[in-house]
Amino acid sequence: MTAAARRTPPLLPMLTVALIAVLLYLPLMLWANYGPAARALANGADLGCPTALACATQLRNPVLPSPGQLANGFRALSLPPTSELSVPYNAVVTGGETLLGLGLAIVVGLVLAVLLVLSRSFERATLPWLVASQTVPIVAIAPMLAVLLGQYGVQGFLPKALIAGFIAFFPVAVGMSRGLRSPDALQQDLLATYSASSAQTFRFLRFPASLPYLFTALKVAATAALVGSIVAEISTISFSGLGKMLAENSRASDTIALWVIMIYGAVLGVVLVALVGLAERLLTPWKAKA
Incomplete structure (x- = not known):
């Protein structure tokens, strides 16, 4: 990294893009x-x-919507923030479903990644099915999964989290498996000369080398899980969440409310990716020094 790059505040590029968007918004709004x-x-x-x-x-x-309409929409839908009808409250619900789904995706993705790396036969047998699972329209599978889980008394929060995890596990599994394979042959041979076991190779070489790949995959998975949560809320019977609010206001043709909810969803996605980035900086300090 150059000295000039180090001196540039990390928020400056983002704020520059935001300023350009603000300047373009008014003429685009009038034209539309x-x-x-x-x-x-x-x-x-x-x-x-x-x-x-x-x-x-x-x-x-x-x-x-014009800036004034957006401001009025934010005021009407955000206050009081603890109301069950407010967007902040419903954003917290969707965020909780997303985090739980992401946690499930991490567990499943890590297990699959280890199995894919350890066994070529397992990879050849399961990878095509894993890819095929991601081509199933989530709008179709969400109500089916909700009905199936409902037969066993699983309702409310958990089905949406499971659907979010279903969408998010694939990038975790693929990214982590790529990271576990990233050490070169010389590094593996070095550990072999010290009579390191497979478990020790995973612990001291493969797993640390895979962390940058894992966090890159998690940023993709976090946004995928958020989309999965919102789609699940739209496709199933929901009493709270951004998806429920989107469905209700879409039926009412309230475009200003839809814009407010979509902006909240976008901000929630940014927050989730920022949390993954924070965890990455804490767990991979050597990467920041590179």
Whole structure:
């Protein structure tokens, strides 16, 4: 890493992109809403504004809400934050399902990765089926899994977490198996000269070498688990969660609320990836010094 790169604050590139997005948002919002506003005025609708350009910021269900509409939407859907009808409360529910699903995915993914590395026969027999499992539409499998688990009394929080884990385990398994195979032959031969067992090779060589691969996979898995939780909430009977709010407001055609919920979901995804990044810095300090 160069000295100039070290001096650059890590948030500066992200804030630069955010500033560009803010500057582009207003013209994009006016362009997206101008057509619907012009058509509504041409059909004789009373929008309370004289021109299509003026109405572009005041549509009841805009394509892109104006900054004022977004602010009002955030205020209406965020306060009080502990209310079961607020987005923060439901975001916490979805976040909990996602974290539990990610935890399940880590356990399953690590076990599969070790088996894939230890046995070529196991890899040849199971890897095609693992790939095939990820091609099943989650919208179809979520209600089926919920019904199956419901027969055994498993309801509420856990089915969504299981569905999230089902989506997230594959990148963990593939990334970890790639990391476990990353040590070169010379490193393995060195341990062999010290009569290291397979377990010692895994502990002192393969596992430490695989951690950067694992955390890269976990960042992908965290976002996949979040999507899985939201889709599971939409596809099954849910009483809370971002997916439940998205489904309700979609049926009500409340586009401003949909935008607010989607922004909360995006922020939740960023937080989850940031938590994985924090764990990576704590557990792989040698990588930060490289």
